[in-house]
Amino acid sequence: MTTRILALVAALALLGTVPYWVPGIYYTNVASQILFYAIFALGLNVLAGYAGLVSLGHAGLFGVTAYATGYMLQLGFGHPIAILIALLISMISMAIYAALSLRATGIGFIMITLALGEILWGLAYRWISLTGGDNGLNLKTRPEPFGYSLSDVNTFYYATLIIFLFSLATMTVFVRSPFGAALMGTRDQPRRMNALGYHVWAIRFYACMFSGLLTSVSAILFVYYTQFISPQTLALTASAEVLLMVISGGAGTLLGPIVGAGLVVVVKTVVSGFIERWNFLLGTIFVAIVILMPEGLVPGTVRLWRLAWRKFAGSPRAMTRDAEAKP
């Protein structure tokens, strides 16, 4: 337990001082990207990891929030009002999205969410009078909460960090709450949960809404970060990218999606400096992870670490701990 607290303090100290130990503001910006994508991945993890509902249309919802924020700002609203209206629109869209896709589970759910995501993408692409089509929407300014201008790289990073930590804390509470337990119950044994008197559909619906909320929060950070939104943000590749974050890190774990977000953002940023073929690499990593390490990097590394520990150290204490962890 003490090691856990120590690790937590060390991680917080590292995150809190990022602008001071990275080589330049470019890297601070990469860190901000990792953090808001991590919020997005946490949001998808609620569904893909804890509810067993793999959504392939989440980039569509992400885009709805981003476009709504951009459009409200273009209409001349102030930042707080624009953000509030965008959140409201996103929650309504999420409710419709959930009501439609929860007609099915498993593969059917994937198929419906994929179709919905593509339809949202098609709307962003073709409904030019609203979205500007391929030219996208530009945001002129970033907000200035409490007098701190988010145009400053470091301030933006810290704002993102605070929202990220808040989201992570919410996730932790959610996972340990009775609602989290009920959700995992509907993932593993929906019929038994139903027999026990739980309203499976309603539990899944609320999980969708929670996932949608995290998604919209990350989308608002994203749209203020790039100050630009185009249909590319809603494409199937974007949905797959965030799903890759969740799966590569470890679906249904608290830290997995964060590690996955870091991995995908770093690989994407570093690699796109050298080659243009990001999508090819994305596809390859996807296939490789699914075939070689289906449980994800975090649980996979833990498993390998335990295995290595047992082989090399061979201490009986490690053996018993492993035996305990198994069932």
Place this chain on the structure above:
Amino acid sequence: MNLWLVLAVNSITFGGLLFLLSAGFSLIFGLMRIPNLTHGSLFMVGAYIGVTFVLGIRGFQMNIWLAAILATLTVAALGALAERLLLRRLPGDQLAQVLVTLGLSFMAADLCLMIWGGDPISVPTPAELEGFVSIGVLVFPAYRLAIIVIAAVFAAALWLLLDRTRLGAMIRAGVDDPDMARVVGIRVSQLFTIVFALGAGLAAFAGIIGGPILTVYPGLDQDMLPLALVVVILGGTGSLLGSFVGSIMVGFIYNFGQALLPELAYFVLFLPMLLVLLLRPQGLFGRHVP
């Protein structure tokens, strides 16, 4: 000529192409229980390979039908290979299989961009079908009529295959109850490969014969895959009749939508899907909810 009639002919043509695309999609879904997310890519790869043959390799040009047959066979072989080498390694894990097909579709899209570049390639209409056909007072473009005829022939052939042959009976048994089919001695895993290759070949064939109408461009896969998904959601999985009716419906909705509400063409597709999901989640002709 009457605008509505032109639109209707275009809709049926497009519906025919969609049928070729989604029949395989629906059969793979029915048998293997996975939506094959590479299906759009197979359509695009077929179109690219076909157009390469049509435009000629080292000055040797082929007519479109020969090119279509070659492209179909190549893509069918690729599909069988992907099924054998990758999907086969994840037995029973449908989620992993879907994700592998998704990863493959990204790889295919990027490879096509690498090989054929980003510019759209137009496919020449075969010379013998370039003109118009007049029926009574009405005039139709010959190539579109040819596609309608081809789609109808394929629909009939597929129906015969599924309804009248031993292989078709085995496929139907696999769709209805794979476990029971195994028990009575049908090698369902072999059927997987056959159906996957058949579906891949049909998609590629649709891609190349649709070439003169749609042209071939990067992103064609992402345009076609959602249409195939909507067809299967409408018609129901594993049902040939379902994909036929669904394709014609989507063909009409998509073409009329594009003519009347160009900005919302994609969105109007959503309405019939919504109605079907609300009233009949298994699809119009499907037997079980996916």
